[in-house]
Amino acid sequence: IKGIRAANCHDCYSAAMTRAHNNANILTLGQRVVGSELAAMIAKIFLSTAFEGGRHQRRLDKIAALEEEFGQ
Numbered sequence: 001i002k003g004i005r006a007a008n009c010h011d012c013y014s015a016a017m018t019r020a021h022n023n024a025n026i027l028t029l030g031q032r033v034v035g036s037e038l039a040a041m042i043a044k045i046f047l048s049t050a051f052e053g054g055r056h057q058r059r060l061d062k063i064a065a066l067e068e069e070f071g072q
Contacts, residue, residue, distance in 0.1 A: 002067045005060075010034060015042045019049035021056045 006026035007018035010033055018024040027046045029039050 005063075009042050009046065011038075012041055012045050015046040016049045019046055020052045021059075023051040023056070023060055 004026060005022060005024045006028055007014070007022065007024035008028045008030065009015040009018060010030065015027065024046075027043060029042065034042065
């Protein structure tokens with residue numbers, strides 16, 4: 001779906017990096033993999049981490065071009 005960038009995170013590092021480098025806007029968590037305390041920490045980090053832009057923006061521009069080309 002156009003504009004959706006979902007990430008499945010299992011630790012705090014992956015939550016921070018997917019926001020900072022991929023500008024993910026949907027967080028998914030495995031119920032049987034991540035405990036409730038860790039899930040809360042992951043969500044807090046995911047929501048508070050900003051996209052870095054710069055060299056990472058090129059990746060998003062490529063995805064946006066594909067979305068436009070294929071109408072997704």
